[in-house]
Amino acid sequence: MLKKNMCGHNRQRGFTLIEVMVVVVILGILAGFVVPKLLDRPEQARRTKAELQLKSIEEALSLYKLDNGLFPTTDQGLQALVTKPERGRIPLRYREGGYLKKVPLDPWGSPFVYLSPGVNGDYDLLSYGADGEPGGEGNDADLRNWEME
Secondary structure, eight states: OEEEOTTSOEEEOOOOHHHHHHHHHHHHHHHHHHHHHHHHHHHHHHHHHHHHHHHHHHHHHHHHHHHHSSOOOTTTOGGGGTSOOOSSSOOSSOOTTOSOSSOOBOTTSOBOEEESSOSSSSOEEEEOTTTTSSSOSGGGSOEEGGGOO
């Protein structure tokens, strides 16, 4: 848009290079704070999903014990929640259709670890986290049923 100033010269209005650079710097600073928080969200979502899966498996294990008076053994594993075990202690009142449709993998594609009897209770149920290895810190930390609320 052209405007005439008092001297009669045409003058074009717009942003100066310095104004544009200040805006770019401010946007860069904001992106430096926001982007890391957004990038960490998918890993937080995976950890939350793993916690929900652990709780779901725990519910299925509770129903299994309620019906049969015992938990599946380590040897029978979580597969005992899908199909009736044919070895070890055979459950007498196994629910038709099982207790889960399938044994899920954790959000990182690894199987959940199940031990019965457990070291920390009737059974131990855990995911090794993002790294798939025991232990770890942060996103690689294990998720354990006995440490969840």
